[in-house]
Amino acid sequence: MDVTVTPLPGLGTQQDFITNSGHRVGVISYRDGRLELIVSGPQDPDKVAASVELTTEETSALANLLGAPQLVAQLTEQQREVTGITTWQLPITQGSPYDGRALGDTEMRTRTSVSIVAIVREGTAHPSPRPDFEFTAGDLLVMVGTVEGLRSANEILEKG
Amino acid sequence: MHDTALPLLELGAVFFGLGILGRLSWKIGISPIPLYLLGGLAFGQGGLIPLEGIEPFTQVASEIGVVLLLFLLGLEYSAGELVTGLRRSWAAGLIDIVLNATPGALAGWMLGWGPVGTLAMAGVTYISSSGIVAKVLRDLGRLGNRETPVVLSMLVFEDLAMAVYLPVLTALLTGVSLLGGLGAVGISLLTVTLVLILALRFGKYVSAVVYSSDPEVFLLRVLGAALLVAGIASQLQVSAAVGAFLLGIAISGSTATTASRMLEPLRDLFAAIFFVVFGFNTDPSAIPPVLVAALLLALVSTATKVATGWFAAGMQNVRRMGRARAGAALVARGEFSIVIAGLVVSSGDVTGDLAALSTAYVLLMAMIGPIVARAVEPVAQRFIQHRAPVRA
Numbered sequence: 393m394d395v396t397v398t399p400l401p402g403l404g405t406q407q408d409f410i411t412n413s414g415h416r417v418g419v420i421s422y423r424d425g426r427l428e429l430i431v432s433g434p435q436d437p438d439k440v441a442a443s444v445e446l447t448t449e450e451t452s453a454l455a456n457l458l459g460a461p462q463l464v465a466q467l468t469e470q471q472r473e474v475t476g477i478t479t480w481q482l483p484i485t486q487g488s489p490y491d492g493r494a495l496g497d498t499e500m501r502t503r504t505s506v507s508i509v510a511i512v513r514e515g516t517a518h519p520s521p522r523p524d525f526e527f528t529a530g531d532l533l534v535m536v537g538t539v540e541g542l543r544s545a546n547e548i549l550e551k552g
Numbered sequence: 553m554h555d556t557a558l559p560l561l562e563l564g565a566v567f568f569g570l571g572i573l574g575r576l577s578w579k580i581g582i583s584p585i586p587l588y589l590l591g592g593l594a595f596g597q598g599g600l601i602p603l604e605g606i607e608p609f610t611q612v613a614s615e616i617g618v619v620l621l622l623f624l625l626g627l628e629y630s631a632g633e634l635v636t637g638l639r640r641s642w643a644a645g646l647i648d649i650v651l652n653a654t655p656g657a658l659a660g661w662m663l664g665w666g667p668v669g670t671l672a673m674a675g676v677t678y679i680s681s682s683g684i685v686a687k688v689l690r691d692l693g694r695l696g697n698r699e700t701p702v703v704l705s706m707l708v709f710e711d712l713a714m715a716v717y718l719p720v721l722t723a724l725l726t727g728v729s730l731l732g733g734l735g736a737v738g739i740s741l742l743t744v745t746l747v748l749i750l751a752l753r754f755g756k757y758v759s760a761v762v763y764s765s766d767p768e769v770f771l772l773r774v775l776g777a778a779l780l781v782a783g784i785a786s787q788l789q790v791s792a793a794v795g796a797f798l799l800g801i802a803i804s805g806s807t808a809t810t811a812s813r814m815l816e817p818l819r820d821l822f823a824a825i826f827f828v829v830f831g832f833n834t835d836p837s838a839i840p841p842v843l844v845a846a847l848l849l850a851l852v853s854t855a856t857k858v859a860t861g862w863f864a865a866g867m868q869n870v871r872r873m874g875r876a877r878a879g880a881a882l883v884a885r886g887e888f889s890i891v892i893a894g895l896v897v898s899s900g901d902v903t904g905d906l907a908a909l910s911t912a913y914v915l916l917m918a919m920i921g922p923i924v925a926r927a928v929e930p931v932a933q934r935f936i937q938h939r940a941p942v943r944a
Contacts, residue, residue, distance in 0.1 A: 398701045401637050401708045402628035402686070406701065420696055423809060430696030438874035440696035 406430075410437065427451050453530060455515025460532045463510060463517050467536065479534065480542045481512070482549055486529040489552035496523030498548060506537030506545045559606045566595070566603070570824050581691075583684045585886045586918045588824055589911055592831015593839075603832070610829045615792070617826030618891050619782040620819040622793040625682065625711055626800020627812040631751035634801065637708035644702070644864035645709035651856040653678040659849050659909070668724050669906055672896045675717055676910050677853045681886030682707045684918060688925045689881060699865045699878035706864055706882060714888060715798065716740050718791040721892065725899040726789060740790060744798065751802040758799075759807035767814065774803075774811045775818070793891065823887065830894050831911065838908035846912035854920060857883045872936055873929070880928035884921020889914050 398406045400420065408418025408430065416432035426445060433441035446454065460481045467479040484491055490498055500506055510519045512532040518525070527533075535545055570584075573591050577584040595603055629637075638645075656677030660670035685707060694700055716737065723736035751758070762777050764770040778796050785795025803811060861879030870878065893910035 399633055399636055400695070400701055401633045401704045403695065403704070406696065408696075416698070418696070428696065432696075436871065436873050438698035438871050439877075440693065443693055443696045 416440075429454070449530075452514035456512050456530065456532050459515045459517065460512045460534065463512065463534055467509065467534065471536070476538055477536060478539055478542060479509075479536050480546075482533050482535060482542075482546050484527045484529055484531040484533065484549065488527075488529065488549055490527050490549060491529045493527060494523065495521055495525040495527065500535075500545060500548065503548065504537065504541040504545045506535050506541040508533050509536050510534040555605075558604070559609065562603045562606050563609070566591075566828060567824075570828065574824075582922055583681070583687070583884070583886060583918050584824075585681075585684075585827055585890070586915045588827035589831045589890070589915060592828035593834060593836045593911070594831075595828075596832025610825055610832070613822055614826035614829040614894075616779070617819070617822035617824070618793045618894065619778060619796045620815060621823050621826075621887055621891065622714075623778045623782075623796035623800045624812050624815055624819050626797040627803060627808045627815075629708060629711070629801055630804045630808070631748050631755060631801055634708060634712060634748060635752070637705040638712065641702070641705040641709050641864065644706060644860070644867055645713070647863050648706060648710065648860045649678060649713065651860050652853060655849055655852045655856060659845060660906075663845070663905070663909075665906060668721075668896070671721060671724065672892055672906065673909075675714075675721065675892040676889040676913065677849060677885070679710050679714060679885065679888040679892070680707060680857065680882045681884045681888065681918065681921070682711065684884035684886045684921055685881055688884065688922050692925065694877065694881070697874060697877065698868075699861075699870045699874040699881075702865045702868050702870065703861065703878050703881045706861070711797070712744070715744050715794050718794045718892075718895070719743075719789070721895060722791040723789060725896065736789075740794070743790065747798040747802060751798075751804070755802055755804040758802040759804055762803060762811070763807045770810065771814050774815065791895075826894070827887075827890060830890055830897070830907070833897060834907045834911050835904060838904055839912050842905055842909040842912055846909055846916060849909075849913055850916040850920060853885075853917070854883050854924060858924075873932060876928050876932035876936075877925075880924045883917070883924045885914055885917035886921075889917070 393409055395407055395409045396418075398408075400406055404420060404422040406418060406420045408416050410416050414434055414437060416430075416437040418430050420428040420430060420443070422428070425448075427448075429442075429444045429446055430440045431442045432439060464479050464481050471477050471479065495508060495511075500508060508521060510517045510533075511521050511525065511527075512518075512534065513528070513530070517534070533549070535542060537545065569591055570588060573587040574584045577587045653674035656673035656675070657670050659677075660673030663669070665673070685703065689695055689700060689703065719740035720736045762770070762773045764773060778799060781799040782792035782796045786792035800808075858876075858879035861877075861882045862875045865875040865878035889910060893907055893914075897904075897907045
């Protein structure tokens, strides 16, 4: 994939690429730290159809949404041979009892025999998290286990 | 007490009037520069009400306005950006000079204003208004467009060209010969190169010297440094504004961001005074005779700027619609054309007609520019769709 980096003198930098569908998608990072998501229309890829200013929080939320499925897809691909094992991504929501607490506190493995293989935070995957890893709202937990185990894991993350 | 009362009243009335004009201009969606000029024309020399007793202040203030305009422009760019911008756009930049300096130069020559007047008019029609262009691009949501980096690097090139051009013009205005003028070209090219290298290597230290975490101290230091460098440059006959521009380039990073945020209101204030004073010194009755020339110049130089943008964007493989947009975006002329004309007028050895023509020209171009930028899409669409079946 060719990501083009273009300096915008006096403003910041623009990074973009052309999608298979013929859209130009990218991000303008302004000097003062603001980020803007840009998407071009299909007729004229030179012209932006939408530019959306994103706060830091919104950027990381978007990055999580886009980053986690990719990780899950890779894991699913790897586990295709093993029957009965599935990969899910579950969020730590605002108000979850584990918001601000350590991974070890969930006792996930003991209670559900599900493994937390990675945590996606602000678009970055933290693989093989240790028991002292502290959750915050917005984290996405990539978990591997049986469907049954994953269901109860979901319940634990929501209700404790 | 009595002798300060009148200047205070006059200044207050001027600022208040400008405030009303500024509000009006944003409402109808044009740059306030033409309205400031009109405001200036209405008063002062040959205007409705001559203002007395504020000249010493307004003269210095308008000089500070020019210094701050260029200083903040310099702050916007880092030396690295300028170098990459230059590398990317030098060919288009040369086309820009040839196409857009020519109409002004021809006008100056045909009106018989001598070599200095010719050079000044070349500058007036050459330089786009980076203030108006940037604002139009932002307002129309075109910052993410593919032609926008092209437009911005054209502006960078023009600003660098100014850093060479202004010292030359200053030198010629002080009456040196053509050979001395060439010497000035050499000196200013050398200075600009030297400052760029210094800024690339030691920009950190320059920033550290002016920086302070206390906003008040910071403001005083930055403003002091800008005026000091401008004064030294002026003493060396290099043009005060260019000195400030180069200092702005040397200051970079977060120091530059904070400095421009702090100085912005000051710049707006002093630049407004500069435009009004320019209007003051222009005799409104001199405008009607040059109106036809100004209209012709506006027409021709709109076409040449559109052509410039069309070429420049084409070099970066932008499609036709984007090329048209790039051309239209560059049309506006404004603050720097007046800076050039102001330099000539204050030296006093070129006719007042130059001030009148520049005023009329900038009045037109500052209004035409944003309109052309807005109208280009529907117009170009018709043209390009009209052509498409022929090509198919």
